[in-house]
Amino acid sequence: MDYLEQALKKLSLSDNAIRMYLQSFQLGRTTVGALAKHLGMDRSSAYLASTQLIEKDLMKEDLIDGKKHVWASPPETVETLLRKQAEGYSDVAQNISTHLGELSLQYRSINRPTLLQSFSGRSSLRRITQDILSSEI
Secondary structure (H helix, E strand, C coil), X not given: CHHHHHHHHHCCCCHHHHHHHHHHHHHCCEEHHHHHHHHCCCHHHHHXXXXXXXXXXXXXXXXXXXXXXXEECCHHHHHHHHHHHHHHHHHHHHHHHHCHHHHHHHHHHHCCXXXXXXXXXXXXXXXXXXXXXXXCC
């Protein structure tokens, strides 16, 4: 169950939402109030957590006799959301990679290399030696 909790954390859920999903996963269909009672959470926090889960499609809801019943979505939904998130990161990384030359040129034009540095004290002696040995001639 720890791996499921870790997966939910990667989806940027609040701690209350994670606790609610895991409890609902074990209990099945129940009211938000009953979940809150099991978790020792006030109902307003439980409703906020359930709303967060419903928005991410990690929890389903139904109204029965005027009471809101909720239940956790299957673990496949968690997997699907993680895969979509990973694809999103992959796309962003690809965009950076595509424009890396342009970005590097812009960075170098603004952040010119240091031409002169000053050092003082004995603690700087090692750094000076390393700079001399690593400098390109």
